[in-house]
Amino acid sequence: MAIPKTGSLVLPGDKIGVIEMFMPGDGTYEENGIIYSNILGHLEINMKKRIVSVKRKKKDFPIPSPGQVVFAKVEQIRRNSAIVIMTNMDGIFYTSSFEGMVHISQTSKKYIEIMNDAFNEGDIIKAKVLQTDRIPYQLTTIGKKMGVILAFCRICGNTLELKGGKLVCRQCGNQEFRKYSIDYGKMNA
Ligand SMILES: [Zn+2]
Structure with missing residues (x-):
């Protein structure tokens, strides 16, 4: 079986080795003795340790991570939360869509009675990523720079x-x- 070279771009599901030769490392999985890439990234073969892994290059494939400021479209308003789809960060568009959620308590420092008072479906918001351990990712719009921008x-x-605060x-x-x-009104601020 032909194995891609170190540094080459691999896709999820690409065969990148066999367990007789390598240990499956980060970004890989093994099935019936064959090692596959689990992510879109660059192949790394460590011949000394005999480990094969796939590393995501953040610049090439940006993914939301805690602390990042992202732009997202409000998809659905629930009573106590809004479901959003994250589209980009600093003008770099994500290659796939990531689902996020803003809980009502994370919307504003001020008390918000129902979610519809803060956002509406179709709005574009600027938000900060809180955690990415589970889906939907948790976001916050607390802070002057965060919130609806369109x-x-x-x-x-x-x-x-x-106009004049309205x-x-x-x-x-x-x-x-x-x-x-x-x-508000600035998409890449
Ligand atoms: Zn109108």
């Missing part, structure tokens, strides 16, 4: 503009409330 009118669907629809004049970021 929102749409609940009546006509037009983009809302931030979100206003220029189309129909509707005024709405959100937990918005001071960077």
